[in-house]
Amino acid sequence: MYAADDGPVDLDVTVVVKKLAGKSGCTRMVQGGYNAVLHSEDSVEDHYMDTIEGGKWINDQKLAWTLVENAPKVIRKLENDLGVFFDRDEDGHIHQKPFAGQSFDRTVHKGDLTGIEIMTKIRDELLTRDVTFLEETRAVDLLTRDGEAVGAVVLDMRSGEFEVITAKAVVLATGGGATMYSISTPALEKSADGQAMAYRQGLPLQDMEMMQFHPTGLLAGDTKLTGGVIEEGIRGEGAHLYNTEDERFMEKYAPEKMERATRDIVSRASYEEIMAGRGTERGGVLLDATHLGTEFVEETFPGMTERTRNVGQDLSTQRVEVSPTSHYHMGGVTIDANCRTNLPGLFVAGEDAGGAHGANRLGGNGVVDSTVLGKQAGQVVPDRIEGRSPPSYDPDQAERIIERITEPLNRPGGADVYELRDELEEVMWEYVGVVRTGEKLEEGIERLVEIRKRLEDVAVSGSRRYNLEWNEYMDLENLALIAETVARSALYRTESRGAHYREDYPERDDDEWLANVHVRRNDDGMETWKEDVVFSQTHPANVDGSIVTVSDNTHAESN
Amino acid sequence: MNEREFTVHRYDPKVDTEPRFESYDVPISASTSVLDGLFHIQETLGENLSMRFSCRQGVCGSCCMEINGKARLACQTPVTGLNDRKVTVRPLYNLPVIKDLVVDMDPFFESFEAIDPSFVAEGLDENSDPAVIPPDSREREVIEPRTDCVGCGACYSSCSVAGDTYLGPAAINKALTLLKDSREMKTDERFERLSETDGVQGCHVQGECSNTCPKDIPVSEGIQLLKRDAIKRGIKQRLFPSD
Secondary structure, three states: OHHHHHOOOOOOEEEEOOOOOOOOOOHHHOOOOEEOOOOOOOOHHHHHHHHHHHOOOOOOHHHHHHHHHHHHHHHHHHHHHOOOOOOEOOOOOEOEEOOOOOOOOOEEOOOOOHHHHHHHHHHHHHHOOOEEEEOOEEEEEEEEEOOEEEEEEEEEOOOOEEEEEEOOOEEEOOOOOHHHOOOEOOOOOOOOHHHHHHHHOOOOEEOOOOEEEEEEEEOOOOOOOOOOEOOOHHHHOOOEEEOOOOOOOHHHHOOOOHHHOOHHHHHHHHHHHHHHHHOOOOOOEEEEOHHHOHHHHHHHOHHHHHHHHHOOOOOOOOOEEEEEEEEEEOOEEOOOOOOEOOOOOEEEOHHHEOOOOOOOOOOOOHHHHHHHHHHHHHHHHHHHHOOOOOOOOOHHHHHHHHHHHHHHHHOOOOEOHHHHHHHHHHHHHHHOOOOEOHHHHHHHHHHHHHHHHHHHHEOOOOOOOOOHHHHHHHHHHHHHHHHHHHHHHHHHOOOOEOOEOEOOEOOOOHHHHOEEEEEEEEOOEEEEEEEEOOOOOOOHHHOOOOOOOOOOOOOOOOO | OEEEEEEEEEOOOOOOOOOEEEEEEEEEOOOOEHHHHHHHHHHHOOOOOOOOOOOOOOOOOOOEEEEOOEEEEHHHOEHHHOOOOEEEEEOOOOOOEEEOOEEOOHHHHHHHHHOOOOOOEOOOOOOOOOOOOOOOOHHHHHHHHHOOOOOOOHHHHHOOOOEOOEOOHHHHHHHHHHHOOOOEOOHHHHHHHHOOOOOHHHOOOOOHHHHHOOOOOOHHHHHHHHHHHHHHHHHHHHHOOOO
């Protein structure tokens, strides 16, 4: 949309969507809301500092600044240009509610179904624009030539036919792979496709060890609903967490902020309680909102109330079972503040990209990420492609990609893809989960390597048309690859910070680890290294003395 | 463990001359949704069924299908909540079948396009402050519940007239949210479009759209509201043509 508004009129935009347009991925699932500075008593500097403090100081500071600086503009664009209708205060101004880890009540929302409103209005707008949608079509791999991105091989899932799309610019925005864990929140089709495609081209990924666990995933037994988020607005409004001994256990872990502490702290506290035998039979703790009043809970959180009722529980009248649930990947492809990568012609936006949130993302900053980075990419792409004439694609490369992906269809028999997927999720939960140790991680890596090896024996049944088993195979190929980058990065970081907790290195170590872990493909496999954080906007030494220096140099640079 | 028999529509138009129904035994508990049952058939029984899903939380509207004679979101339909011992699942009506339970939603979304869903507000842009609109204002009260539409197509499937001769309930619901929005400017064009033969007058007031909507949106009531508005506007234009 931004590309069409700001760019040359003859821009030819094709959107490849894995599911239906506007109905795929996680922005649509946003319950809580959108952090943006709108109030005169709030400031972009405060939002920035909350984001950096939340990220434990390893954020890419330019990216973080880009997010918070642009968030108010995007909110106004959504409301005023697209007709999104956010909730209002009594006086008619946009309502902003409290969210964990924030110094000001700045979360804009529409009930607890904020994402539907945003994605529906974006889709409505695009329906009337000259944009080609390829729905239920998945990007399989990037095409490159002479060190440039020149397009992608995509698969039309309905027909089972492959297609080569050549382009002057490719923007990856496929979402992350938190679905690699057995309890997780995202849309089921998400499988780190963008990160895997970038990795296969040798691009560096960063902060892959930083997988955020949301503290309150609904536990509902053997159903796909397990893991779905009970969003933290409810803790913002005053809901409490109890163990099975009726103790409000956050008193022990975060006596000041209690349940409003950041996600990493609350997740770990719940995990410790569960591991210490003070959890429920299903392995959860109890979230209690009943003291807020049935009517209040029903009215304020209608979506969540309904979902708990659908699995035989009721948030508005009883304590519900929750567990930490894999939610959001802070790590991803290394980009600059304009979504550019090391590969000319390739841009990455949203959860596929790393850096903005450091070691932990604040609730309400996720949809800021997807919309602001979408805007950055949209605004910069038209400039980038003007006059660009990338080389034509290499048909042999396309052929090799197609061969690799169709191989399981030709095997007469072999491993079962769903069993392998379950195994991946269990290995990640157990060995690369909320609390990690070097020993467990090493074992986890071994198991992951073995799973990736066994993928080569998977056989897929049926024709190519709308074949979910085949699709699962492609998901698993990407997820298992990215899972290994997560485990290796987690092994490399010998300290605890944000979402990454090492029982064998329980302290945060600023002397060694104000740094980002990077991982990339090399001839021998995966190569891992670290790079010091560049304090381009604020230095941690300046904060304790309450001096914050934020330079104003970054967004949408023209170079 | 408890079991239920799932009877599922199987059809590949490229190969099969006609659809068939096949039955499967599915273990269930209090938290098993119809979507979970279908996943069991897919993953454990190895049936390689084609179905559409995404969020499994009732917000994407992808897994809408006809379950025991009513269009519902499979992920939000607990099996134990169905009165019958049997679960019968088929794709939505009024839309072409791609395979098994998957339909082509294009006709449904083309009806949205027909009412021109893009939002145009005069004097508001990304540099101006959002409009001040009290939460208890009439427009907010009309619009708010209606924007919870997840675009699942349940109303379209249950409507006896949706198709070539009638835009269908969801598109008109969308038009209503725009028409009642004081920020939005394309009121005349929209009323004109809705006054065409496939517009609001195409509705036969059977109320199935409201009965079926998984988000409890009063769709039918909204259509009747627009019919009255359209008539009033018609009268006004005849009496005061220069307005």
